Amino acid sequence: MGELLAVRGVSKRFPNGTVALRDVDLTIARGSIHGLVGANGAGKSTLFKIIAGAHEPSAGELIWQGTTVDWSTPAAPRAAGVATMYQHIPLVPTLSVLENVFLGEMSGLFRRGRLMERYDALCERFGYRVDPNKSVGDLPIGERQMVAVAQALAAGATLICMDEPTASMASAEVELLFRAVNRLRESEGTSFVFCSHFLDQVLELTDEVSVLRDGRMVFTGATAELTEERLVDLMVGRKLSAMENARMEPVSPTAENVLEAINLRSPSGVDDVSITVRAGEVIGLAGMLGSGRSEILEAIFGADERCSGTVKVRGRNVGKRVDQRVKAGLALVPEDRNRQGLVGGWEIWRNTTLPDVQKLSKKRMLPDAEAEHARAGRAVADLKVRTPSVTTPVSALSGGNAQKVVFAKWMYGDACAYLLDEPTVGVDVGAKADILELVRGFARAGNAVVIVSSEFEELLAVAQRILVVRGGRIVAERNAQDTDEAELLALSSGLGANEGRTG
Amino acid sequence: MSTVKERLAPFRLQRAGVVYAFALILVVFTSAAAGTGRPFYLSALNSANILDQTAQVGILAVFMTICLISGNFDLSIGATGALAAGVTLTVLNSGLGVGVALLLGLLTGVAMGAFNGVFVQYVGVNAFIVTLGTMTGIRGLLFILTDGRSIQTTETGLADLLTGDWPVNLKVWAAVVGLVFVGVGVFSLRRERAGKVTDGQGYWYVIAGALLAAVSVIWFPTYWALSKQVWIFLVIVLVAWAVLKFTVVGRRLYAVGGNVEAARLSGIRVARYKVMPFVLNGLFAALVGILYASRFSAINPQALTGIELTVLAAAILGGTSLFGGAGNVLKSVIGALILFVLANGFGVLNLGANYQDLIKGVVIIGAATIYVLAEKRGGRRKLTAADVPAVTAPATPEKVTTS
Numbered sequence: 001m002g003e004l005l006a007v008r009g010v011s012k013r014f015p016n017g018t019v020a021l022r023d024v025d026l027t028i029a030r031g032s033i034h035g036l037v038g039a040n041g042a043g044k045s046t047l048f049k050i051i052a053g054a055h056e057p058s059a060g061e062l063i064w065q066g067t068t069v070d071w072s073t074p075a076a077p078r079a080a081g082v083a084t085m086y087q088h089i090p091l092v093p094t095l096s097v098l099e100n101v102f103l104g105e106m107s108g109l110f111r112r113g114r115l116m117e118r119y120d121a122l123c124e125r126f127g128y129r130v131d132p133n134k135s136v137g138d139l140p141i142g143e144r145q146m147v148a149v150a151q152a153l154a155a156g157a158t159l160i161c162m163d164e165p166t167a168s169m170a171s172a173e174v175e176l177l178f179r180a181v182n183r184l185r186e187s188e189g190t191s192f193v194f195c196s197h198f199l200d201q202v203l204e205l206t207d208e209v210s211v212l213r214d215g216r217m218v219f220t221g222a223t224a225e226l227t228e229e230r231l232v233d234l235m236v237g238r239k240l241s242a243m244e245n246a247r248m249e250p251v252s253p254t255a256e257n258v259l260e261a262i263n264l265r266s267p268s269g270v271d272d273v274s275i276t277v278r279a280g281e282v283i284g285l286a287g288m289l290g291s292g293r294s295e296i297l298e299a300i301f302g303a304d305e306r307c308s309g310t311v312k313v314r315g316r317n318v319g320k321r322v323d324q325r326v327k328a329g330l331a332l333v334p335e336d337r338n339r340q341g342l343v344g345g346w347e348i349w350r351n352t353t354l355p356d357v358q359k360l361s362k363k364r365m366l367p368d369a370e371a372e373h374a375r376a377g378r379a380v381a382d383l384k385v386r387t388p389s390v391t392t393p394v395s396a397l398s399g400g401n402a403q404k405v406v407f408a409k410w411m412y413g414d415a416c417a418y419l420l421d422e423p424t425v426g427v428d429v430g431a432k433a434d435i436l437e438l439v440r441g442f443a444r445a446g447n448a449v450v451i452v453s454s455e456f457e458e459l460l461a462v463a464q465r466i467l468v469v470r471g472g473r474i475v476a477e478r479n480a481q482d483t484d485e486a487e488l489l490a491l492s493s494g495l496g497a498n499e500g501r502t503g
Numbered sequence: 504m505s506t507v508k509e510r511l512a513p514f515r516l517q518r519a520g521v522v523y524a525f526a527l528i529l530v531v532f533t534s535a536a537a538g539t540g541r542p543f544y545l546s547a548l549n550s551a552n553i554l555d556q557t558a559q560v561g562i563l564a565v566f567m568t569i570c571l572i573s574g575n576f577d578l579s580i581g582a583t584g585a586l587a588a589g590v591t592l593t594v595l596n597s598g599l600g601v602g603v604a605l606l607l608g609l610l611t612g613v614a615m616g617a618f619n620g621v622f623v624q625y626v627g628v629n630a631f632i633v634t635l636g637t638m639t640g641i642r643g644l645l646f647i648l649t650d651g652r653s654i655q656t657t658e659t660g661l662a663d664l665l666t667g668d669w670p671v672n673l674k675v676w677a678a679v680v681g682l683v684f685v686g687v688g689v690f691s692l693r694r695e696r697a698g699k700v701t702d703g704q705g706y707w708y709v710i711a712g713a714l715l716a717a718v719s720v721i722w723f724p725t726y727w728a729l730s731k732q733v734w735i736f737l738v739i740v741l742v743a744w745a746v747l748k749f750t751v752v753g754r755r756l757y758a759v760g761g762n763v764e765a766a767r768l769s770g771i772r773v774a775r776y777k778v779m780p781f782v783l784n785g786l787f788a789a790l791v792g793i794l795y796a797s798r799f800s801a802i803n804p805q806a807l808t809g810i811e812l813t814v815l816a817a818a819i820l821g822g823t824s825l826f827g828g829a830g831n832v833l834k835s836v837i838g839a840l841i842l843f844v845l846a847n848g849f850g851v852l853n854l855g856a857n858y859q860d861l862i863k864g865v866v867i868i869g870a871a872t873i874y875v876l877a878e879k880r881g882g883r884r885k886l887t888a889a890d891v892p893a894v895t896a897p898a899t900p901e902k903v904t905t906s
Contacts, residue, residue: 303768326770340768343761345828354758355769358751366749369700409769 003063004030004159004191005051005082010060012046012215020046023060024217026210028159031189033181035202035223038212039235039456039489044195047212048163051193052084053077083152084161091147093137097130101150122150125187126180142173149180153190161193164289166201178205197288199231199493211235228490236485248282248440248464248480255279258314258448259330259417264299266307268292269472273299273309277417277448282439284459284466284480285452286488292472293452294335297419300450301325301332313417326355331410333403335421335452341406344395348387349376351394351405356413379408384434400431407438417448424458436462456488468492509703517877521821521834524870525841532848541852547673547724549851554729557843558736559791560810561836564817565743566787568835570780571818572747574760574827575623577784578634580814581807582641583615584792588802589645591661591793592654601660609789615641616785620778638811645804655801665797669734673727677719684712732794739787743832756780761828816863817842820870841866 007026013019021043028034038044049055051062053071061068064080071077077084091100101122102115116132123129130143130150139147145165152160166174182205184190196202202209203223211219211234219234255278264273269292277283287293299307302325311318311325318328334340342351353372358364360371376390383404387397394402403423410418420439424432439462442449453459459466460480468476468491476491513519529545536544543549563580570577591608595601619637623630688708695701747753758766759776767773796802820838823830842863849859 301768321772322767323770323772332768334768339762340764343758343765343828345761346758350754354766354771357754361751365751367751367754373700 002030004028004065006063007047007051008061008063010047010050010057010062012043012050012055013058019215021050021057021215024212024215026217026220028191028193029208031185031191032207033185033192033194033205035206035209036193036195036212037197037199037202037209037231037235039454039485042212042235043215044212045163046215048084048086048161048193048195051077051082051161078155081156081158082161083155083157083159084163085145085148085152085165086163091136091144091151094135096133096135097139097147098132100136100147101132101154103151104155118154119150122153125153125184126150127183128176128180140173142169142176145169145173145177146180149177149184153184157190159191159193161195163195164197165194166196166198174201181205197493199228203228203231232486232489236489248443248462250464250479250481251278251281255281256314257312259300259450260310260312260315261300262310262312264296264307264309264311266295266299266304268295268298268304268307270295270299270307271472273472273474275300275450275467275474277450279446279448280443281465282443282449282451282463284463285450285469286456286459286466287452287469287492289454291469291492293469294421295472296469297332297421297450297452301330301419303332329414329416331355331413331415331418333406333410333418333420333423335425337399337403337406341409342394342402345393347376347391347393348380348385348397348405349373349390352376352379352390352408355409359413375412376408379405379411382411383408383438400435403435404431407435415447418442418450420449420451422452422454424453424455432458456485459488460485470494510706513704513707515877516873518822520873520877521837521841521870524820524866525837525844528841528844528848532844532852535848535852535854539852544848544851547727549847551728551730551733553840553843553847554733554736556847557836557839558730558732559794560813560817560843561736561839562739562787562791562794563784563810563814564821564835564839565740565832566780566784567811567814567818568821568823568830568832569743569747569756570784571823571825572760572827572830573756573777573780574763575630575777575780576634576825577619577630577781578811579615579619579637579641580784580788580791581810582638582645583612583785583788584795584810585802585804585807586615586641586645586648586792587611587789588792588796588806589648589654589804592656592796592800592802593648595656595658595661596654601658601664604661605793608793609786612785612787612789612792613782614785616782616788617778619785620781623781624774624777642804642808649802649804651804653801653803657800659800661793661797662800665731665794668728668730670726670728672725674719674723674725677723678716681712681714681716681719684708684715686712688712735790735794740832740836747832757828759827763827813842814839816867819867822870822874838870 005028007024010021010024011019012021024043024047026036026047036044036047046055050057051071053074053076056072062071063069069076069080071080092103095103098112098115098119101119119132120129126149128146130139130146136144136147149160165177169177178201181192181194185192194202194206203226206223209219209221209223209226209231210217211231213235257276258279259275259277261273261275264270271292273296275283275296285293285296295304298304299309300311302311302320302322305320311330313328313330316328318325318330338344343354349372353360353367353375357367357372360375361367373390379385380387380390385397385401385404385408387401394405397405407423418439423435423439436458439449439451451459451463460483463480466478466480466483466488467474468478468488470492478487516523533544536542567577567580587608590611591604594604594607615637619630619634622628622633685708688705688710691701691705691708695703695705747756755766755771756776758769758771759773763773766776792802792807795807817839818830818835819825820841821831821835823835845863845866846859848854849856849862
């Protein structure tokens with residue numbers, strides 16, 4: 001087996017200063033299935049995008065079948081025979097399976113008979129046949145994944161990179177996909193890169209595994225020599241950072257219940273979740289992407305109108321609508337700040353006062369620009385927002401500073417229960433430390449906080465209790481002192497056998 | 504203290520383009536009239552005339568702008584206006600009196616607007632489609648009501664109430680308005696001196712106010728015969744502008760249009776701000792329909808067909824975004840004025856009415872082009888290091904890795 005694709009010394013530095021990859025090497029042999037694992041934010045997606053030509057590496061080179069290549073557009077790797085499948089499968093849901101498989105060559109006459117023959121041959125090759133006449137929108141997620149594989153094969157791919165293909169698949173579907181992958185590898189020597197949070201699947205499917213941690217490739221080796229424990233250790237590493245040492249003090253057992261959520265369910269997947277948060281307590285929700293952690297926050301906040309269950313603030317029942325929950329003291333810092341948190345063209349001051357504008361108005365009718373500017377000025381100073389003035393539009397701010405403005409919206413009003421969804425995503429290290437300190441400050445002031453983060457390290461640093469979420473349910477509960485990143489990772493990947501709620 | 508650049512911001516092409524276009528058109532027509540030996544184009548008579556012609560579309564442009572700001576769209580206003588006029592005249596003919604007739608006419612408009620709003624917001628059908636449907640359907644209601652014929656009335660109550668002039672001494676009142684501007688400017692400058700928040704435009708208020716006062720004392724006529732409809736129009740514009748600019752309601756409306764999800768998650772009751780513009784549109788479309796009918800004491804079932812497109816053109820000329828979150832009722836009104844000055848000017852100067860629509864089309868596309876280009880050129884830019892005051896970044900402890 002020769003080498004098909006080699007990544008040599010690749011680094012990626014984003015314009016906002018985030019370094020996603022540092023000097024990464026990766027070699028994919030012909031006809032091998034290569035696993036790529038790493039904790040959230042380790043750089044897997046960035047590496048994928050570099051291979052797919054969606055990002056240009058800041059340093060290093062890609063070698064395809066022995067020659068150095070410049071893949072700065074997505075078309076180049078595709079032409080060379082690399083197919084990349086992201087988690088959201090890029091198929092056209094309104095077209096039929098057949099049309100989707102041959103989407104790349106849909107020009108000129110649509111010669112159904114000939115395509116049908118090729119489709120059958122294709123299905124023969126990987127041993128699974130999806131009804132070609134069905135429209136893709138009607139297929140279950142597993143079959144869509146199969147269609148995507150078939151599409152990649154039809155385009156002549158010799159390397160197929162799959163990012164979390166099994167994230168929302170049932171186990172039978174996973175079985176099918178794995179069988180097809182193995183068959184293709186054996187019959188025609190197609191290579192695969194398989195990237196997944198599910199470590200058991202990685203161990204089952206792959207020949208070789210590479211582990212990314214904080215943007216560095218820390219391990220590459222044969223899968224046969226690995227165990228789950230070893231893999232988790234490699235992903236987490238032993239980190240002695242300032243953050244980890246600063247764990248939160250446990251809350252006193254007499255503290256009042258600020259926020260209670262009882263039997264929350266939603267069509268978006270929240271399945272009978274109950275959470276109680278006491279004054280001064282920070283609860284971390286640990287879970288993988290798509291585990292339902294964001295949906296739980298949205299259910300508590302009432303952002304998803306279709307959900308059922310009771311929410312109480314300081315013992316009092318709160319209505320279902322978002323505005324009622326905001327009035328009762330709930331505050332949400334959403335995951336996608338540009339789409340859900342900020343009005344892009346508006347200045348910092350108008351964004352800061354958006355939830356509270358009525359309280360800052362004369363006779364509750366006429367907004368008082370004086371008071372609003374004063375509040376925004378205070379927020380900029382308190383949160384160290386780096387901006388020339390409060391009249392700067394938020395669209396001109398960097399990620400971390402924009403995030404601080406979202407925090408500022410809720411800091412000077414009556415909020416007492418904060419729901420924070422990935423508050424540090426896309427934020428540089430300095431701002432990250434500021435934001436985590438802010439979260440601790442919320443708790444010290446006697447508020448309740450529920451925080452979701454992909455970086456379990458952060459949860460351990462700010463939360464007293466950690467709830468592990470999988471499939472929209474809370475599957476385990478740990479005190480932050482009694483657990484570590486490895487255990488949380490294992491629990492949220494579904495590896496841990498000793499689940500259950502402690503304390 | 505504001506910088507020169509900030510002080511000049513309101514004069515940038517992107518923000519004041521419609522005003523420049525309006526001024527340019529006025530200058531062209533005025534000099535063309537003078538050059539061909541016709542009477543002064545902007546005479547008291549003709550200017551009052553232009554305002555009178557603009558009033559109805561102007562009122563609709565105000566509420567179309569509000570609807571567009573909220574992120575929606577309404578094509579049904581012409582039909583709603585005609586139906587409301589039909590209802591009003593029918594009630595009037597049945598002898599129930601002007602008050603009842605007006606009330607029922609306006610309520611008809613509110614009902615139609617509420618239907619649009621509820622359907623768009625709660626059922627979730629696209630506003631374009633819903634109002635395209637109601638545009639046709641409401642016209643159909645009018646045909647059923649009138650059996651396809653015009654309705655006339657011999658009652659004079661409506662015409663007495665809504666037609667005729669309320670003349671004004673322009674010299675005096677323009678001077679008063681000018682002085683008010685000077686006063687606002689001085690107030691703003693004093694606040695600025697005291698270090699309070701202002702829009703930084705105090706100087707311009709003073710200059711503009713003083714200029715207006717001086718010009719009015721020297722040149723303006725004493726008799727300006729504004730029609731009642733113009734007064735109604737001016738009051739509506741002022742109130743709508745003030746509500747959008749100075750109140751919580753206005754702030755939230757812009758927030759909902761600018762980013763509906765962020766507004767909702769900030770606790771704003773989004774549905775209200777999505778439905779309300781439709782209801783207002785219905786109400787004021789009804790008013791415009793009644794104003795229209797009062798002129799003729801009659802309504803033809805085809806009346807006001809196509810007016811919604813003129814209204815949209817006015818809003819677009821005024822720089823209103825079709826995607827919500829941005830727009831200014833004053834600029835939309837100037838957009839409406841441009842359209843009617845063009846119509847009026849071509850007529851008065853006898854420039855060949857055949858060219859009129861072509862010119863209007865060119866003006867609309869030209870205006871939109873200028874907005875797009877100005878947006879691109881002066882567009883958003885990220886802050887650079889030079890813009891940001893130096894803050895020493897917290898030292899980041901190097902992580903120790905041992906595996």
